[in-house]
Amino acid sequence: MKDLSILIPTYNDICVELVTALQQQAETLGVNYEIIVGDDGSTDQNVLMQNRSINRLSCCRVEEHPTNIGRAAIRNFLAQKAQYPWLLFVDSDMVVRHTDFLRNYVQFETNGIVCGGITVGPVQPGNLRSIYEKSCEHQHIAERRRQSPYLDFHTANVFIPHHLIQTHPFDNRFRYYGYEDVFFGRQMEKEGIPIHHIDNPLSFEVFESNETFILKTEEGLRTLRKFRDELTGYSRLLDFTSRHPILSLLIKYWHHLFGAWERKNLCSSHPSLRIFLLYRIGYFLTLK
Numbered sequence: 001m002k003d004l005s006i007l008i009p010t011y012n013d014i015c016v017e018l019v020t021a022l023q024q025q026a027e028t029l030g031v032n033y034e035i036i037v038g039d040d041g042s043t044d045q046n047v048l049m050q051n052r053s054i055n056r057l058s059c060c061r062v063e064e065h066p067t068n069i070g071r072a073a074i075r076n077f078l079a080q081k082a083q084y085p086w087l088l089f090v091d092s093d094m095v096v097r098h099t100d101f102l103r104n105y106v107q108f109e110t111n112g113i114v115c116g117g118i119t120v121g122p123v124q125p126g127n128l129r130s131i132y133e134k135s136c137e138h139q140h141i142a143e144r145r146r147q148s149p150y151l152d153f154h155t156a157n158v159f160i161p162h163h164l165i166q167t168h169p170f171d172n173r174f175r176y177y178g179y180e181d182v183f184f185g186r187q188m189e190k191e192g193i194p195i196h197h198i199d200n201p202l203s204f205e206v207f208e209s210n211e212t213f214i215l216k217t218e219e220g221l222r223t224l225r226k227f228r229d230e231l232t233g234y235s236r237l238l239d240f241t242s243r244h245p246i247l248s249l250l251i252k253y254w255h256h257l258f259g260a261w262e263r264k265n266l267c268s269s270h271p272s273l274r275i276f277l278l279y280r281i282g283y284f285l286t287l288k
Helices: 016-027 045-056 071-081 101-106 128-135 162-167 180-191 210-226 236-243 245-266 273-285
Strands: 004-010 033-040 060-065 086-090 113-115 118-120 157-161 195-197 202-204
Touching: 004 016, 004 071, 004 101, 016 033, 016 045, 016 101, 033 045, 033 071, 045 060, 060 071, 071 086, 071 162, 071 180, 086 101, 086 162, 118 128, 128 210, 128 273, 157 162, 210 236, 210 245, 210 273, 236 245, 236 273, 245 273
Parallel strands: 004 033, 004 086, 033 060, 113 195, 118 202
Antiparallel strands: 086 157, 113 157
């Protein structure tokens, strides 16, 4: 059994229910634990007020950073605040559906990194994020992730030795949405540090609006463009564009002509998954 620090980075997300569920499980384990929510400069005062109630729970607290420092830096910030030898990073929009979720981690025998994966809640009609994540759900099962353990490393639900984050922190250059976890997986492969994939999922059930999701997607693609040289071989989109130059050229031309129409569809109440996949490639190819 392992003493652990549960670390939850958040930005404008209410995570009281998530923390409560994790705290209730942690109380049954017979280990030392703490749950730290790292607020990355949230601007929603209602979110801040509700999350502060977490401070009243045993072994739980909220650390509010005064400014938004980014996805990689807030995880490093949380790791610096943690006191126990194992860290469990959990995204603030996850839902706990299995009563043995924490026990599966603290009983797992390893010195490396352990990824538990995610499941996706029921499809919400008209919600593009819900439709997209459900279409990709099969990629999150452990058997599939083990085929490319470093490429399929994600921080939504991951158990990491504290000393490893101290010697190999997340790269603070990844300030905006996307790919800080992919780059970390690349670094772990370079260092020969094993990543184990098990079936110990959290559930993804809370989805943003279509317009917000498109904005996040575009931000992630700009991140990929910025770090494309360092992420070659770790991005399926980069692999596609390099392997299919002629098709990529056609998609880029299509996006130039119809990108605005595609985006209108994706932000509507009847978004097309096929158009979304085409839009992602076209948007990326038109970035300078």
